[in-house]
Amino acid sequence: MVTQGVGAKMLTALKKKFDQVVSVEEMDSGDAENLRLLDRHDLGITFTKIRCWTLTQYSKCVFLDADTMLISNADELFDREEFSAAPDAGWPDCFNSGVFVLKPSLETYSAILKHAADTGSFDGGDQGLLNTYFSDWATKDISKHLPFIYNMVASASYSYLPAYKKFGQNVKIIHFIGATKPWLVGFDSRGEPLVGNTESHTKSHLQLWWQIFSTEVKPLLVEHCEGGQTDYPFLRVEVGSNYSSNPPAPAAPPADSRGDWEKGSPDFTGTAAFNNILKKMDETLSAEK
């Protein structure tokens, strides 16, 4: 789903990668009072998400926030029923609305809108609204509780590091919750995030995001930005600008495979080494010229 805010070039790039790109109108809660509670005035616009119930060309959908990163196939989510979601790490009796399973229906859509007009949203965004609409989620049917591996908070998992150590290798979807999104983080010439004192796995998740962005997304956007990269400030970020002065990439045969990537454990010293990724990117870009 895209809104008017997505520019023409970005739209072209999205249409190249996705089977369907559906335009929807923005919807804003305009609820300044409740948005102030999280100090996140940017979240009113997340009411737009509710439009996913209008996608009646599909019998079932899995909604993913744009700040989630899928690191392994998760098609089994389609076996779940509406409304399935994972607990919110900050308040586990609420679900987090960054990942959920829904059944599009104009009836449900209207009922949620009516609920919004009657009751409003306690966080000013979609999560507060949906949690009071699907209010029996916490207690009624455990099969509608998605395991945390489908919506693991990238930054808060430090709060239960032992669980991360035990279950972290099963994680399928990472959610970069909070105001500091990966696209706002600085990265050094080796692709390492400049985030100071953060858990090392949080850094790896950011690094993986950046690697996917650099190899899969950026080349596509550059391709659609003839005449300069002025439309998207993040394209101007010179990540790896001095990588050529780094020691050459290890000559040893790569130890990792696509499977390792999908398991969320690419070998950052092998093919996934940042130098190698930049090299590949350069090759791809010069081949396209």
Ligand code: GLC
């Ligand atoms: C939380 C959720 C996000 C939702 C927002 C607004 O940040 O992670 O998915 O859009 O709240 O309710």
Ligand code: MN
């Ligand atoms: Mn989110």
